[in-house]
Amino acid sequence: MSKYHHIKQTAYEANMQLPKLGLVLFTFGNVSAADREKGVFAIKPSGVPYKDLTPEKMVIVDFDGNIIEGELRPSSDTLTHAVLYKHWDGINGIVHTHSTYATSWAQSQRCIPIFGTTHADHLTTDIPCAPPMNDELIEGNYEYQTGFQILNHFAELGLDHKEVEMVLVGNHAPFTWGKTADKAVYNSAVLESVAQMAYLTEQINAQAPRLKDTLINKHYQRKHGPDSYYGQ
Amino acid sequence: MSKYHHIKQTAYEANMQLPKLGLVLFTFGNVSAADREKGVFAIKPSGVPYKDLTPEKMVIVDFDGNIIEGELRPSSDTLTHAVLYKHWDGINGIVHTHSTYATSWAQSQRCIPIFGTTHADHLTTDIPCAPPMNDELIEGNYEYQTGFQILNHFAELGLDHKEVEMVLVGNHAPFTWGKTADKAVYNSAVLESVAQMAYLTEQINAQAPRLKDTLINKHYQRKHGPDSYYGQ
Amino acid sequence: MSKYHHIKQTAYEANMQLPKLGLVLFTFGNVSAADREKGVFAIKPSGVPYKDLTPEKMVIVDFDGNIIEGELRPSSDTLTHAVLYKHWDGINGIVHTHSTYATSWAQSQRCIPIFGTTHADHLTTDIPCAPPMNDELIEGNYEYQTGFQILNHFAELGLDHKEVEMVLVGNHAPFTWGKTADKAVYNSAVLESVAQMAYLTEQINAQAPRLKDTLINKHYQRKHGPDSYYGQ
Amino acid sequence: MSKYHHIKQTAYEANMQLPKLGLVLFTFGNVSAADREKGVFAIKPSGVPYKDLTPEKMVIVDFDGNIIEGELRPSSDTLTHAVLYKHWDGINGIVHTHSTYATSWAQSQRCIPIFGTTHADHLTTDIPCAPPMNDELIEGNYEYQTGFQILNHFAELGLDHKEVEMVLVGNHAPFTWGKTADKAVYNSAVLESVAQMAYLTEQINAQAPRLKDTLINKHYQRKHGPDSYYGQ
Numbered sequence: 001m002s003k004y005h006h007i008k009q010t011a012y013e014a015n016m017q018l019p020k021l022g023l024v025l026f027t028f029g030n031v032s033a034a035d036r037e038k039g040v041f042a043i044k045p046s047g048v049p050y051k052d053l054t055p056e057k058m059v060i061v062d063f064d065g066n067i068i069e070g071e072l073r074p075s076s077d078t079l080t081h082a083v084l085y086k087h088w089d090g091i092n093g094i095v096h097t098h099s100t101y102a103t104s105w106a107q108s109q110r111c112i113p114i115f116g117t118t119h120a121d122h123l124t125t126d127i128p129c130a131p132p133m134n135d136e137l138i139e140g141n142y143e144y145q146t147g148f149q150i151l152n153h154f155a156e157l158g159l160d161h162k163e164v165e166m167v168l169v170g171n172h173a174p175f176t177w178g179k180t181a182d183k184a185v186y187n188s189a190v191l192e193s194v195a196q197m198a199y200l201t202e203q204i205n206a207q208a209p210r211l212k213d214t215l216i217n218k219h220y221q222r223k224h225g226p227d228s229y230y231g232q
Numbered sequence: 233m234s235k236y237h238h239i240k241q242t243a244y245e246a247n248m249q250l251p252k253l254g255l256v257l258f259t260f261g262n263v264s265a266a267d268r269e270k271g272v273f274a275i276k277p278s279g280v281p282y283k284d285l286t287p288e289k290m291v292i293v294d295f296d297g298n299i300i301e302g303e304l305r306p307s308s309d310t311l312t313h314a315v316l317y318k319h320w321d322g323i324n325g326i327v328h329t330h331s332t333y334a335t336s337w338a339q340s341q342r343c344i345p346i347f348g349t350t351h352a353d354h355l356t357t358d359i360p361c362a363p364p365m366n367d368e369l370i371e372g373n374y375e376y377q378t379g380f381q382i383l384n385h386f387a388e389l390g391l392d393h394k395e396v397e398m399v400l401v402g403n404h405a406p407f408t409w410g411k412t413a414d415k416a417v418y419n420s421a422v423l424e425s426v427a428q429m430a431y432l433t434e435q436i437n438a439q440a441p442r443l444k445d446t447l448i449n450k451h452y453q454r455k456h457g458p459d460s461y462y463g464q
Numbered sequence: 465m466s467k468y469h470h471i472k473q474t475a476y477e478a479n480m481q482l483p484k485l486g487l488v489l490f491t492f493g494n495v496s497a498a499d500r501e502k503g504v505f506a507i508k509p510s511g512v513p514y515k516d517l518t519p520e521k522m523v524i525v526d527f528d529g530n531i532i533e534g535e536l537r538p539s540s541d542t543l544t545h546a547v548l549y550k551h552w553d554g555i556n557g558i559v560h561t562h563s564t565y566a567t568s569w570a571q572s573q574r575c576i577p578i579f580g581t582t583h584a585d586h587l588t589t590d591i592p593c594a595p596p597m598n599d600e601l602i603e604g605n606y607e608y609q610t611g612f613q614i615l616n617h618f619a620e621l622g623l624d625h626k627e628v629e630m631v632l633v634g635n636h637a638p639f640t641w642g643k644t645a646d647k648a649v650y651n652s653a654v655l656e657s658v659a660q661m662a663y664l665t666e667q668i669n670a671q672a673p674r675l676k677d678t679l680i681n682k683h684y685q686r687k688h689g690p691d692s693y694y695g696q
Numbered sequence: 697m698s699k700y701h702h703i704k705q706t707a708y709e710a711n712m713q714l715p716k717l718g719l720v721l722f723t724f725g726n727v728s729a730a731d732r733e734k735g736v737f738a739i740k741p742s743g744v745p746y747k748d749l750t751p752e753k754m755v756i757v758d759f760d761g762n763i764i765e766g767e768l769r770p771s772s773d774t775l776t777h778a779v780l781y782k783h784w785d786g787i788n789g790i791v792h793t794h795s796t797y798a799t800s801w802a803q804s805q806r807c808i809p810i811f812g813t814t815h816a817d818h819l820t821t822d823i824p825c826a827p828p829m830n831d832e833l834i835e836g837n838y839e840y841q842t843g844f845q846i847l848n849h850f851a852e853l854g855l856d857h858k859e860v861e862m863v864l865v866g867n868h869a870p871f872t873w874g875k876t877a878d879k880a881v882y883n884s885a886v887l888e889s890v891a892q893m894a895y896l897t898e899q900i901n902a903q904a905p906r907l908k909d910t911l912i913n914k915h916y917q918r919k920h921g922p923d924s925y926y927g928q
Contacts, residue, residue, distance in 0.1 A: 025889050026882065028814065047927030076918055076926045098814045100889070104896035107812040108904045116339040117404045118260065118330045135910040142914050171907050172813045186258065193257050193332070199900055200336035204431055208340045211403050214367040218374050222308060230308045231279030348571040349636045350492065350562045418490065425489050425564070432568035436663055440572045443635050446599040450606050454540055462540045463511030580803040581868045582724065582794045650722065657721050657796070664800035668895055672804045675867050678831040682838050686772055694772045695743030 004042060004060045004069060007033045010093075011042035012055040014181035018097060019050050021189045029097035030075040032061075033181035034085050036092065039063055041085055045072035065144070076143065083147025084177060088161045093181030095188045098173045101195035102188075105129065106168035112194060114211050115201045119194045120219035121230075122165075126210075127191065128157055129168040150175065166191045236274060236292045236301060239265045242325075243274035244287040246413035250329060251282050253421045261329035262307040264293075265413035266317050268324065271295055273317055277304035297376070308375065315379025316409060320393045325413030327420045330405045333427035334420075337361065338400035344426060346443050347433045351426045352451035353462075354397075358442075359423065360389055361400040382407065398423045468506060468524045468533060471497045474557075475506035476519040478645035482561060483514050485653045493561035494539040496525075497645035498549050500556065503527055505549055509536035529608070540607065547611025548641060552625045557645030559652045562637045565659035566652075569593065570632035576658060578675050579665045583658045584683035585694075586629075590674075591655065592621055593632040614639065630655045700738060700756045700765060703729045706789075707738035708751040710877035714793060715746050717885045725793035726771040728757075729877035730781050732788065735759055737781055741768035761840070772839065779843025780873060784857045789877030791884045794869045797891035798884075801825065802864035808890060810907050811897045815890045816915035817926075818861075822906075823887065824853055825864040846871065862887045 002008065010033040018024045018031065027050070032043035042058040059070035063086040065079045075081075081094045097103075105112050105127075112127040114120060119127075130153035132138075137145040150167050154160075165187045166176040176187035201208045223230040234240060242265040250256045250263065259282070264275035274290040291302035295318040297311045307313075313326045329335075337344050337359075344359040346352060351359075362385035364370075369377040382399050386392075397419045398408040408419035433440045455462040466472065474497040482488040482495065491514070496507035506522040523534035527550040529543045539545075545558045561567075569576050569591075576591040578584060583591075594617035596602075601609040614631050618624075629651050630640040640651035665672045687694040698704060706729040714720045714727065723746070728739035738754040755766035759782040761775045771777075777790045793799075801808050801823075808823040810816060815823075826849035828834075833841040846863050850856075861883045862872040872883035897904045919926040 025885060045928065046925070072928055073925065098889075100893060101896065103812060103814060104893045104900055107893060107897040108901035110901055115403070116335060118335060132908065132911060135908075138910040138914050142918070171811070171911055189257060193330075197332060197336045197339060199896065200333065200431065201339040203435065203899065204336055205340035205342055212364065212367075214370040215364060215403055218370050222374070229278070229305065232277065232304055347635070348567060350567060421489060425562075429564060429568045429571060432565065432663065433571040435667065436568055437572035437574055444596065444599075446602040447596060447635055450602050454606070461510070461537065464509065464536055579867070580799060582799060653721060657794075661796060661800045661803060664797065664895065665803040667899065668800055669804035669806055676828065676831075678834040679828060679867055682834050686838070693742070693769065696741065696769055 002056075002060075002069060004035065004038070004040065005055070007035045007040070007042040008055045008058040008060070010181050011044065011058045012053060014093060014095070014185050015044050015053060016050060017185045018095075018188075021185070023097045023099040023188055023192060024050075025098070029095070030077055031093065031095045031181055031185060032075075032081045034092045040068055041081060043074050043078055043081060045070070046075050048072065077146075079141065079143040080147045080150075080175065083144060084150065084175075087147075087151055088177075090162055090179065091177040091184075092179055093184035094175065094177045095181075095184040096173065096175050097188050099188065099192040099195075101199055102168060102174040102191050104199070105195050106173050107171060109170045111168070112198045114216060115198050115208055116211060117215065117219045118197060120211055120216045121223050122187070122190050122194070123163060124216050124220045125159065125164060127166055127168060127194070128153060128159060128164065129170050132170045132172075146172075234288075234292075234301060236267065236270070236272065237287070239267045239272070239274040240287045240290040240292070242413050243276065243290045244285060246325060246327070246417050247276050247285060248282060249414075249417045250327075250420075253417070255329045255331040255420055255424060256282075257330070261327070262309055263325065263327045263413055263417060264307075264313045266324045272300055273313060275306050275310055275313060277302070278307050280304065309378075311373065311375040312379045312382075312407070315376060316382065316407075319379075319383055320409070322394055322411065323409040323416075324411055325416035326407065326409045327413075327416040328405065328407050329420055331420065331424040333431060334400060334406040334423050336431070337427050338405050339403060341402045343400070344430045346448060347430050347440055348443060349447065349451045350429060352443055352448045353455050354419070354422055354426070355395060356448050356452045357391065357396060359398055359400065359426070360385055360391060360396065361402050364402045364404075378404075466520075466524075466533060468499065468502070468504065469519070471499045471504070471506040472519045472522040472524070474645050475508065475522045476517060478557060478559070478649050479508050479517060480514060481649045482559075482652075485649070487561045487563040487652055487656060488514075489562070493559070494541055495557065495559045495645055495649060496539075496545045498556045504532055505545060507538050507542055507545060509534070510539050512536065541610075543605065543607040544611045544614075544639070547608060548614065548639075551611075551615055552641075554626055554643065555641045555648075556643055557648035558639065558641045559645075559648040560637065560639050561652050563652065563656040563659075565663060566632060566638040566655050568663070569659050570637050571635060573634045575632070576662045578680060579662050579672055580675060581679065581683045582661060584675055584680045585687050586651070586654050586658070587627060588680050588684045589623065589628060591630055591632060591658070592617060592623060592628065593634050596634045596636075610636075698752075698756075698765060700731065700734070700736065701751070703731045703736070703738040704751045704754040704756070706877050707740065707754045708749060710789060710791070710881050711740050711749060712746060713881045714791075714884075717881070719793045719795040719884055719888060720746075721794070725791070726773055727789065727791045727877055727881060728771075728777045730788045736764055737777060739770050739774055739777060741766070742771050744768065773842075775837065775839035776843045776846075776871065779840060780846065780871075783843075783847055784873075786858055786875065787873045787880075788875055789880035790871065790873045791877075791880040792869065792871050793884050795884065795888040795891075797895060798864060798870040798887050800895070801891050802869050803867060805866045807864070808894045810912060811894050811904055812907060813911065813915045814893060816907055816912045817919050818883070818886050818890070819859060820912050820916045821855065821860060823862055823864065823890070824849055824855060824860065825866050828866045828868075842868075
């Protein structure tokens with residue numbers, strides 16, 4: 001058995017959650033799971049239908065994007081995953097989907113305003129939307145640069161990747177991450193739900209105000225603060 | 233067997249209806265069931281996935297919010313349930329969800345206009361939306377104050393909680409209640425459907441008129457009046 | 465066995481199609497099936513959940529609304545069905561639902577414009593929306609008058625109930641009918657789909673033109689004209 | 697066994713994908729599969745419910761629309777398929793649906809703007825919308841002319857049917873095609889998803905810009921160019 005079996009199994013199971021959660025059509029998504037001690041991650045092979053996936057088919061890649069183990073070509077978004085793992089500590093899972101509502105916000109090139117407590121239960125800011133890259137970067141190493149586009153946008157906004165675990169890439173689609181691959185998948189589903197409700201909120205009331213700071217802090221703290229009282 | 237087994241069982245079954253009715257993502261919802269003679273209610277433990285729930289895991293809490301029985305932490309919204317049970321007679325079940333359309337109206341901080349007979353079959357007024365609390369209350373005992381925010385809004389509008397069994401909490405999400413936990417769940421599903429149709433109605437006709445009083449009364453009376461002729 | 469068993473069975477099976485087609489929440493709908501020789505129809509009992517329905521529970525009613533056989537109270541909309549059967553020849557099934565998109569158009573008090581061939585495959589006019597009744601009629605025999613409201617609106621518009629097998633009742637919801645109960649159910653599903661697409665069409669292009677007459681006629685004739693070539 | 701069994705089987709399996717992918721209501725769709733050596737295609741019989749389909753029921757038609765084998769009447773859209781097969785080389789499958797979002801764009805008589813990379817992964821232009829035919833053509837051999845309407849619109853726009861494998865027919869609905877019937881079905885599902893996201897994108901941001909050329913080219917090339925690196 002591969003010495004990477006544990007992350008292959010984790011990545012496999014997390015990938016299989018995407019169609020169950022309604023977050024992907026065909027193969028339009030991928031999940032990776034990292035082993036930081038070994039400095040590698042397991043990622044979905046490119047273009048393989050979910051029904052044909054097995055843990056063994058996951059591809060092992062290091063944080064510079066080199067293939068370490070596996071017979072299939074890894075996801076075309078592999079370099080974006082690699083850049084995020086390399087530069088951001090503490091994340092062990094990354095998800096990319098083209099889920100309907102989050103992708104529509106990304107295509108709109110707007111960040112998602114924080115309108116309610118469902119959003120505030122998970123993060124205290126608008127969900128950021130990184131602008132499309134300049135032409136030089138697009139024509140260069142595109143997926144690699146997509147990773148830096150995300151890193152740079154977080155740096156510009158002063159966001160902490162451990163507090164804001166999701167981003168829209170303008171004109172493209174969302175990425176989410178987390179301490180585990182499962183948490184990253186969870187974040188993708190939360191993002192899609194928050195994206196749908198923000199869309200509806202603006203349709204119902206074009207002047208809907210953003211959530212006020214006290215409510216943002218209250219909801220975030222009760223789930224994530226030192227005195228959190230959500231969950232077991 | 234716990235002397236509270238009957239309400240644990242009731243609360244368990246009612247909670248399990250929420251994902252089947254499409255009203256919750258992950259653990260974003262909770263149902264409680266009260267025993268008024270014993271002065272307690274059974275409520276979902278906080279953050280436990282629906283697939284892992286059992287009747288035994290329900291937590292027993294009194295109407296002041298004290299935990300009476302149970303090894304898990306109760307829902308973070310427990311104090312809101314407690315306040316409603318304590319101050320409103322005749323209700324034996326309460327539901328909280330973040331269902332998509334109802335939550336979007338709550339985020340919009342608008343009450344849901346009564347546009348049709350589907351709405352009038354269940355209540356004769358717009359579905360009220362309690363305003364967000366002031367900052368002092370939010371930073372205080374938040375969930376406890378959420379209960380009073382609902383009570384006060386009903387008092388201001390002169391609404392009877394036995395006739396209007398649902399409310400939106402501004403920026404947050406809906407609560408519903410009823411004579412039984414099953415009825416409260418039913419009300420949550422009705423609210424979500426009415427919320428979706430009110431949204432669509434305004435999209436189709438921005439000048440859509442509210443239902444006229446004679447139709448409101450007719451539909452409500454045929455289901456709920458002394459000469460009602462709906463159901464068996 | 466009841467001498468009305470055949471229509472009870474037909475009505476039962478047609479009613480059971482409604483939840484499968486996503487046209488009803490809980491018990492918000494009903495189907496009837498008529499035997500014109502015997503002058504009666506079988507209709508769903510009021511407020512009985514679909515999972516508890518059996519053919520034997522269907523109620524037999526004559527065209528004046530008198531209960532002929534059955535131990536349960538018939539649907540609260542029974543008199544509307546009776547009026548339509550009595551005054552319109554050739555229809556042997558009627559369906560009432562509160563399906564999401566059709567009901568939203570009804571609440572908007574707008575007829576559904578004929579925007580495309582999906583619509584024209586089934587009827588050559590806008591889908592009519594009968595206005596709400598005046599207060600006197602509402603406070604009188606409401607469901608009976610709803611039937612006449614539909615009849616009168618068809619008469620005013622010069623519509624033939626054999627060519628236009630569906631109507632919206634303003635502020636309320638749709639009714640559909642047909643030669644058989646199955647055809648009436650089919651029409652309810654078609655109406656819901658056409659209603660959703662007409663809503664989206666106006667959202668995408670507020671100036672979307674109605675279908676031109678040559679296309680309307682072509683599509684209707686190929687399915688329903690003397691030289692129709694759709695189906696077997 | 698019929699010497700056309702292979703395409704009957706292919707067409708059958710592809711047709712059965714349509715309801716699974718949520719692209720059709722009742723019988724509102726059809727798929728054909730061609731054998732170019734034999735100069736024929738297998739197509740769904742008209743108006744037969746999906747649950748009653750079998751490979752044997754598929755009808756064999758040549759590229760001029762003559763029925764070669766089969767006891768049932770072929771789809772009413774058969775001549776449109778025939779024209780496309782006859783005039784466009786390299787396509788071996790065609791799909792027609794009335795899927796909700798794509799049909800709503802067709803009814804709106806607008807082409808679908810290229811707003812994001814989901815779209816660019818599949819084609820580099822807006823999804824074209826052929827205008828409705830003039831009255832003479834509609835009243836003539838309608839389905840035959842629909843084929844030419846598509847061919848002419850592609851010629852006017854200078855589009856290559858091997859690069860743009862989908863079209864909206866104004867006021868009507870979409871057609872898609874591909875090297876195989878499976879690919880044509882895949883294209884119908886992609887079109888529906890892209891159509892939904894383009895609709896949402898305009899709702900969220902009425903000024904949403906089209907994707908810039910560098911991004912269009914990058915995404916298309918990584919899936920379809922000589923150095924493509926998507927898939928295995």
